[in-house]
Amino acid sequence: MLKPHLLTHRSIIAKAVTTSMMALALSACSPADTQVNTSAQVVNVAPGTPGTEPTWAFSGKTGIGTSYEPYVNGHYQDTAANPVSKVWFSIAQGVLTETMFGLIHNAQLKELQFIISGKGFVDTEKNNTISTIEYLDTDDMGRPLSLAYKVINKDVEGKYQIEKHIFTDPDRSSLMMKVTFTAFEAGITPHLYVNPHIDNSGANDIASVEGQSLVAYTSDTNSTVMTVKTNVDFVAASAGFVGISDGIVDLQDNGKLDYHYQTTSDTNQGGNVALTAQYPTLTNANDSLSFNLVIGFGKDKASSLATTQATLDAGYDAVKQAYLGDDKHLGWKDYLASLKPLNDMITNTTDNGKLLYASALVLKAQEDKTHAGALIASLSNPWGDTVSAKVGSTGYKAVWPRDFYQCAMAFLAMGDTQTPKVAFEYLKQVQVQQQTPGFAGTPGWFLQKTHVDGEIEWVGVQLDQTAMPIMLGWKLWQAGVLSDAEITQWYNDMLKPAANFLVKGGKVKLDWNDTKITPPSTQQERWEEQAGFSPSTTAAVIAGLVAASDIGALAKDEQAPEYADLARKLQRQLETTMVTTTGLLGQTDSKGKAAPYYVRISPNGNPNNTDKLIDNNGKPGLDQRMILDGGFLELVRYGVVNAQDPVIKNSVMLIDNQGLEDNLRVKYEFTAKDGSKVPGYRRYGNDGYGEDTVTGLSYAEKGDTENQRGRVWPFFTGERGHYELALAKANDTLTPDTKKVLINTYVQGMETFANQGLMLPEQAWDGVGNATRYNYKLGQGTNSATPLAWTHAEYVKLVRSMTDEQVWDFYPVVQQTLAK
Template structure:
């Protein structure tokens, strides 16, 4: 009953069926061109009801076709002057830069300015039922922020500002954004991804730095988002691949960059205490990235010939120090094959530490991690190299080419070639960045659409799968087109276009170190390095009752309100010698009660 298959095989409609059960219904029609002297006009209309769609179609047929066509074309031509001309004609005949800008604009819902959905497609949609309502027809705040970055890169700041306004209007009361949502802001999935709360801050900061925030005050939004980050971070419930929780190098990089950007806004709005607190929190998180996510001396490190590498994600335990040998659950894999030690799982996500300015591209730990990434995740195809999200990824077609059905084999993502191109550019390797830009072009469809994934195994013509060409995943992927635009702009500029300057100045140039060790109920550190103050952070006002000699003598310290929903006090552990124990508990004045539990942190050698 598949009309497309019938026409493809026979060049006309030959199959007849009395019913079409079990599956999606697709309308296939046959037009008698002889009756219309070789011409016909087709009206395609949409509506909330069949009657509304029918009325719209009939109305359109009564209008002059030439004037409608001219109006349509003029609408697109008007948008072109807003984009900087950076493109080149690819061998396919398309200027992928212009196509990519068009893709971004096409995915914006016209009745919700700034609302750019992730894709008009549904991954492996031909195998999905009619009850799969979402697909990628939703707003992901992360993808929307990427689209905003693409618009900024092409100098379409008007529409980039619209995306910021849309984000401002859909922020939750507590400061975070939904994992994904319908256009009106109602939720679809219920996960929390901390990078999706950090990215809107970076969008606002980028627009601020190019003087494109006229008429918009994003500070209230930024303050709420920063408050959510400091109250709930740095651990994320889900990483950017929407699967695992813990310490993610990618999420950490975005969070820290966002806190520094938020500090600039706080300072600009006269709140210097809040600005100082945000920077101190960013410094503390930045200094612990390696402790949380870097491993050394593992079997994989020895196999590749490096000292160590950043892992994909490290699970967090609120009562203990983090260990990357802790087991990690890998989604999209069969039971029995989905639990592995975290030190065995690597990801391209570590490159975000360079992309967002926290680490130099020549940092030895980064260079070693890149070697591991290429050893484990890189694969050559007929159109160029691809990188997988992480090893043992199960989000993709099965080995026989059958569609992803909850399990499968992860394939190469063209947008990751763009991210690698930005890393190479950060290293000063302009030629390699340019080569990877062309790889993205080669992996696009004949019509210039960049897919989510490309098939990286042997050809399976019967399933339409060819090495280095689009797989059955989402196409186009707005995120991928935005990454292509940004890489085009970065190559033109000779530097990474969207690298935040705050992180580079603070951590690469000034080498700023943290002066604190942070203890909180969701992150109970056991030690604080010698020379650092012990910062105790709570979600409510408290009096910290503490002792340095097992309660023989005591002191009381009141917490300070940050204005971000967090309270803190610094205990003078920076003046203590190693092996000194700080014992403390809490009195909660608002509830008029004691915590009833003692906690302990020891001063350790750096």
């Protein structure tokens, strides 16, 4: 609705326009440059540089998409005969959000939405409508067949409706959106509003209106160019600076686009800009307006416009069908059809396989198409709408070998053998070698976080991320994806150096990181925060060493038995380095002796003393014995420890203690669609990676605070489900009835956390503290990161495990080797 408090911006615009027009007159510009009519003023350059501080969009995506592209000999080959569309998009709060072109992290757009004016009101689509989302292409059971979406946004007061169909063009680097406006009262005027963030920043953009095209680029000579065009002409259009002279500010006083700025700069000066275009007014109630909108990308204006126009000319039906798959294009339906195990896996879900199909699509969509096999963590920037976009940031659109492993194993679980093989081969790019720029020390470990092109971003040493490539290689070899000859070559080239680092560690010097690693003590555990002896890290280290020993035997490596010997030694040391017998949380016997349990991490390998964890995410470090973390379940998953182990069972009992104070409590309960209670788990007690419980501010929105709180992570429901399956197998209690209970509890539990677009989040609201500006409901995904690839991967693996009645990530060779 009208917002009178924003009228102050009108005076800023008017003053700036007067100044601008005076300058134009003094410089003897032609009358056309300052053409004024009774309804609007046409001015060449918009005032208000650089605009307000740019941010990214809301991170709780309800949809993501890109075109499916088949490999050619393990690569993406972009040729005239086989064009590769390198465009990815996301949807949140009912509108198109970050849209990437080129590399998967290279955002070009923050947001595209509509502004709607009518009698006595001006609405923004994002803030004034109720949004629903569904898949355009589904099978008879409602399972999605492609990442094409129908979004319907209805005005909260019932005055209009906007329907949008969104997907990309497989033949070009462009996105298509079919838009239908329906007015339910007379006098509704739609306006398109585009906020570019070209080449992964929102502070250096230039916007211009060029005929019937909206164009954005940066001041850099190598800038990407984005063009927006529709097949219905604009009535008027304007470029401006966000919050100062953009279309939202212009429209809010009288519902009219009074100023038609042609560009935001004639001196190559960038800022936070927006483009606004007015469409014909829907004069009568029940009038409608439909048009196709295309966003095209290129390395210059000519190629960007040509791409945009070509997609418009191709038309909605042809582009949508190519996206799905037709006689000339392998599309998403063809990819799904290639995943043969899905047919059996569907029967082990509680939603007829809807989330399973969506997960398959989402996982494949989050792979770069320049660097084949580069699997990212999430197509989002955590808490993006409170994070500055002045400087480029990959957010979660980057490679972590740990998340990478989870995804590769999920591809294998659903029958895709190509992607995990290509992904495994990609890993060599992110392994530290002597020639790694700026590195000195012991090579063989894998970088903490990199861009998809291998550019180094974070440089902490995480031993699980060095073990997991070995584990993945072993799994691919056992599955027949890698031959004996291939795995032998990879062992010598990549896996043996990694195994050697797991054995001896060594000195590391790269960027800020100048340290010595002494395994199994890790510089960072899987949450990238603490140093010491970690159960989850050590589980991977042991599994990695055993896998290396097995592959090494094939390769006739004389050192191979040493890896197995060390694995057995580390297993024997688990309880002395990571299990406390002087715990502060467990029950005690009649002599006051505490039941033993796994700590989250022991800084110095002495879990019975008062060592504190380091302060992190605003939280002061507590005594190591106070912090519970379900990571010890990885010991069971990989075959290091039996599910019936009494220390494991004691630790599980503590994780399940819902009587702990909220800061230390890990387990929470949620209501599934059948009305039953399903479990959710936080990462660990005293977790500060989340919203402030008092102010409701996003994580670190105004700096870290002690009241920040990490919420429930849905993939832990899957990890627990894997443990309970292993326990039932160990107890010999797995029957059709008990299996059904496991599926209803853990598979359905994960399905409970999916949003309407079937996206699974990193974190879900646990109901503790201020529900934030978004008024989160219990179990709803937060603004941290959705979809999280790891969560989707864990769901796929859990369903496969239930189907096979065997934990998918289990390593029989680990169990066998450690038993010797």
